[in-house]
Amino acid sequence: MHFKDIAGSFIIILNLLIFFYFAVLNTVYLVLFSAAFLEAKKYATRRKIVDLYEVFRSPLTPSVSLLIPAYDEEAGVLEAVKSTLMLRYPHFEVIVINDGSTDRTLELLKERYKLRRITKVVQLRVPCNTIRGVYISTEHENLVVVDKENGGKSDALNAGINASRHDLICSIDADSILEPDALLKVARPFIERPLDTVAVGGVIRIVNGCEVVAGNVTKVELPHSYWANVQIVEYLRAFLGGRMGWSALRSLLIISGAFGIFDRSVVIEVGGYRRDTVGEDMDLVVRMHRHLREQKRKYRMVFVPDPVCWTEAPQKYGELGRQRDRWQRGLIESLTGNLRMLLNPRYGVIGLFAMPYFFFFEMLGPVIELLGYAAVVLAVVLGYLNYQFFFLFLALAVLYGVIVSLIAVYLEGIAFKRYPKLGSLLKMGLYCFIENLGYRQLNSWWRSKAYFTYFTRKRKWGKSVRIGYKQVSSYPPPTA
Amino acid sequence: MTGAGLFTASIAMSVTYAVVGLFALVILMFVVLIVLRLVGERRERILEGRKEEILPVVYELLTDDSTAEEVVAGLRSGIPAHYRRALEQVLLENARVLKGRELEILTVVFEQLGYVDEDIATVQKSRNLEKAESAFHLGTMRTAYAVPYLVSILSSSSPEVKFSALNALSKIGTPEAIEAVMDYLAVDNELETMRVAEVILERKQAFSPYLEKWLERGEPDVSRLELLIDLVGVMKDTSAVEVLLKYLSDPNPTVRAKSARALGSVGDMRSCDRLSAALFDTDTAARAEAASALGKLQCTDAIPLLKAGLVDPAFEVKMNCALALSRMGEEGRAALEDGLSATEKQERGVVAEVIEVQNVREGVKAG
Numbered sequence: 001m002h003f004k005d006i007a008g009s010f011i012i013i014l015n016l017l018i019f020f021y022f023a024v025l026n027t028v029y030l031v032l033f034s035a036a037f038l039e040a041k042k043y044a045t046r047r048k049i050v051d052l053y054e055v056f057r058s059p060l061t062p063s064v065s066l067l068i069p070a071y072d073e074e075a076g077v078l079e080a081v082k083s084t085l086m087l088r089y090p091h092f093e094v095i096v097i098n099d100g101s102t103d104r105t106l107e108l109l110k111e112r113y114k115l116r117r118i119t120k121v122v123q124l125r126v127p128c129n130t131i132r133g134v135y136i137s138t139e140h141e142n143l144v145v146v147d148k149e150n151g152g153k154s155d156a157l158n159a160g161i162n163a164s165r166h167d168l169i170c171s172i173d174a175d176s177i178l179e180p181d182a183l184l185k186v187a188r189p190f191i192e193r194p195l196d197t198v199a200v201g202g203v204i205r206i207v208n209g210c211e212v213v214a215g216n217v218t219k220v221e222l223p224h225s226y227w228a229n230v231q232i233v234e235y236l237r238a239f240l241g242g243r244m245g246w247s248a249l250r251s252l253l254i255i256s257g258a259f260g261i262f263d264r265s266v267v268i269e270v271g272g273y274r275r276d277t278v279g280e281d282m283d284l285v286v287r288m289h290r291h292l293r294e295q296k297r298k299y300r301m302v303f304v305p306d307p308v309c310w311t312e313a314p315q316k317y318g319e320l321g322r323q324r325d326r327w328q329r330g331l332i333e334s335l336t337g338n339l340r341m342l343l344n345p346r347y348g349v350i351g352l353f354a355m356p357y358f359f360f361f362e363m364l365g366p367v368i369e370l371l372g373y374a375a376v377v378l379a380v381v382l383g384y385l386n387y388q389f390f391f392l393f394l395a396l397a398v399l400y401g402v403i404v405s406l407i408a409v410y411l412e413g414i415a416f417k418r419y420p421k422l423g424s425l426l427k428m429g430l431y432c433f434i435e436n437l438g439y440r441q442l443n444s445w446w447r448s449k450a451y452f453t454y455f456t457r458k459r460k461w462g463k464s465v466r467i468g469y470k471q472v473s474s475y476p477p478p479t480a
Numbered sequence: 481m482t483g484a485g486l487f488t489a490s491i492a493m494s495v496t497y498a499v500v501g502l503f504a505l506v507i508l509m510f511v512v513l514i515v516l517r518l519v520g521e522r523r524e525r526i527l528e529g530r531k532e533e534i535l536p537v538v539y540e541l542l543t544d545d546s547t548a549e550e551v552v553a554g555l556r557s558g559i560p561a562h563y564r565r566a567l568e569q570v571l572l573e574n575a576r577v578l579k580g581r582e583l584e585i586l587t588v589v590f591e592q593l594g595y596v597d598e599d600i601a602t603v604q605k606s607r608n609l610e611k612a613e614s615a616f617h618l619g620t621m622r623t624a625y626a627v628p629y630l631v632s633i634l635s636s637s638s639p640e641v642k643f644s645a646l647n648a649l650s651k652i653g654t655p656e657a658i659e660a661v662m663d664y665l666a667v668d669n670e671l672e673t674m675r676v677a678e679v680i681l682e683r684k685q686a687f688s689p690y691l692e693k694w695l696e697r698g699e700p701d702v703s704r705l706e707l708l709i710d711l712v713g714v715m716k717d718t719s720a721v722e723v724l725l726k727y728l729s730d731p732n733p734t735v736r737a738k739s740a741r742a743l744g745s746v747g748d749m750r751s752c753d754r755l756s757a758a759l760f761d762t763d764t765a766a767r768a769e770a771a772s773a774l775g776k777l778q779c780t781d782a783i784p785l786l787k788a789g790l791v792d793p794a795f796e797v798k799m800n801c802a803l804a805l806s807r808m809g810e811e812g813r814a815a816l817e818d819g820l821s822a823t824e825k826q827e828r829g830v831v832a833e834v835i836e837v838q839n840v841r842e843g844v845k846a847g
Binding site: 041042045046048049058059060116118119120121123136138141195388389392393395396399400402403406407409410413414422425426429 | 492495496498499502503505506509510513514516517518520521609612613616640643644647677681703710711714745795826829830832833836837840841843
């Protein structure tokens with residue numbers, strides 16, 4: 001048998017496998033997005049009969065400790081703290097954890113909030129590096145700053161858990177802005193079902209292009225940057241489509257570290273955030289599922305599509321690539337660390353549906369996609385490519401992807417309406433096409449590369465260049 | 481053409497159809513999105529415009545000492561019939577904030593303009609989410625004759641429908657409505673009842689005697705019992721003290737802890753002695769809650785016991801004893817400062833933290 005024949009057979013088998021893979025993946029997407037669509041409709045009606053003011057004034061509304069880990073966040077930390085202190089919620093404390101910053105993060109906080117160092121007995125319920133000092137604000141009764149030795153984001157969050165006083169903890173990134181009612185909305189499932197709710201996630205939206213005044217997003221618009229726009233569509237798909245769908249199917253496996261609220265006692269039971277991973281948010285949720293399922297406890301984790309946390313998306317090629325690399329490594333670490341759950345009926349729908357999806361499609365997906373591209377190139381070289389099939393299949397794949405993204409834009413445009421201009425919706429619709437040509441392939445490349453960095457790179461804070469809120473009244477355009 | 485060739489051609493044809501179909505679907509989705517958005521925006525704009533237009537008329541009629549009949553007549557003559565939906569929304573928005581006489585007038589207005597009958601019909605027939613919305617409206621309208629219809633949907637499988645019905649019954653607040661809520665609470669096994677709690681707390685004076693009687697009778701379901709104790713606590717009704725004291729010696733430690741917390745919330749000094757005794761409870765949470773409650777009540781007689789509690793093996797108890805002492809004026813502060821010379825490191829740390837935080841807070845209040 002000649003090499004060409006072997007390669008030909010290989011290409012044909014690979015094509016069939018990829019076609020099968022594509023069909024299964026898109027069927028899962030269809031199920032997920034249909035569930036998300038129904039859930040969004042239900043949620044939109046529920047909003048009419050839920051009075052947030054009742055939550056606000058109810059003495060039974062649980063208190064929350066907001067944890068803001070900060071490492072070299074001098075550009076954004078003051079604005080983030082300001083926006084959290086302005087939250088509309090009956091009882092909460094804000095704990096900023098300065099993770100051994102090398103810039104003026106701590107000094108800025110000390111000056112702005114007139115911090116005073118106090119003696120504090122911090123019980124080490126979950127592991128964390130040495131706490132150098134605890135400060136409280138002489139201006140705001142509910143602001144605490146924990147200064148600790150550098151240990152990474154998970155370590156900082158663990159320190160925050162140790163220093164927290166309340167039954168619920170809410171993690172927020174130091175470069176994020178919460179909407180004033182976001183905490184009330186995200187805590188609502190805990191109020192409705194206090195006995196079995198253990199975690200709730202909110203929506204992360206991209207602030208680039210929006211107008212920010214005094215820690216509040218006052219005008220929602222799309223940015224000019226290509227990179228930011230493709231990410232906006234991607235976030236809509238991931239949150240309004242994916243997470244809402246997973247939540248409806250009782251299989252939510254990710255609650256974003258940028259905005260999630262957890263039952264503190266369960267987080268402590270599972271040992272807090274894992275300190276040797278860059279995907280601490282997903283890892284925590286997966287371990288909580290595992291622990292609660294193993295203990296046969298009744299629990300629920302919920303995604304709420306309305307409370308919004310705004311965050312700045314990277315606008316440069318290199319930063320975006322590093323972010324995706326980090327996210328993929330986090331995914332690999334979370335899944336490989338809990339492999340026993342995969343296809344294991346003991347873990348119910350999580351083991352039989354959510355874990356296999358994330359393992360075969362999210363974790364291995366980018367590599368399989370790149371293999372597909374490689375097979376096309378090989379087929380061209382060897383003269384095996386049926387151009388008619390190739391272009392038809394390409395069109396099918398792109399159109400299917402566009403439809404999935406459009407459903408998310410639909411949900412945004414009809415149910416949530418954060419972008420008031422019709423032009424913004426049309427532009428997002430356009431980006432549903434554009435993202436398939438270039439960005440999607442790049443994303444697969446970055447995520448595939450993560451396998452190499454997974455074995456070679458050490459865990460550290462994933463940092464992006466922040467413009468900082470204070471200097472700008474309107475988000476980007478990028479400076480370079 | 482060979483068999484394989486035909487097979488390939490048929491697959492190619494199917495994929496081509498799929499591509500064309502998907503492309504058409506994409507275009508259709510775009511068009512529908514734009515149309516829905518435009519139509520939705522236009523509807524909203526018209527509705528808001530109408531609401532703005534009729535608001536002064538409604539406001540004037542409701543504030544000029546008119547009777548309900550006069551208000552109805554004024555609305556019928558002053559507002560075009562096709563503004564009906566806008567008028568309903570304006571009236572509902574007003575009903576949420578008005579009280580007393582104005583609210584009573586509005587209740588009659590809703591009935592006479594036919595909105596109540598419309599919502600009752602929706603509650604009986606329509607889909608769950610529409611039922612929930614209409615039930616919510618009936619509560620806002622405070623329509624007493626809607627009670628049987630609202631009770632009938634309490635058996636719905638939809639949590640939204642149940643919650644809206646409970647909310648409405650609580651707002652209506654007639655004895656039969658309150659009893660219906662209590663009956664529901666007694667049999668509901670899902671305990672999605674923080675929502676019910678919110679409903680109850682809306683009208684705590686009406687519910688309080690029922691809850692106390694229930695606690696006196698006893699409740700075998702522990703989750704429900706804990707919720708009842710929480711509710712009675714936050715209602716701050718001093719008549720509940722005796723029954724809460726009974727639960728302070730319940731065999732279940734969580735019930736004891738909840739009772740201690742509730743007694744702290746109620747704020748009656750009669751519970752000081754029993755709460756002091758609870759500082760010797762075998763359960764950590766019960767001791768910690770008892771200390772906290774003693775602090776809230778400022779039971780100064782308990783200062784020696786709270787001081788002794790600073791060496792409790794459990795951190796939570798130590799902390800709550802220190803916090804309680806910090807709330808008890810000069811005497812408590814002196815007892816707390818004694819703790820600074822304690823031999824145990826954790827005790828010294830807890831005392832120092834509470835004193836330093838108190839100093840800062842007092843600085844905040846002063847400045």
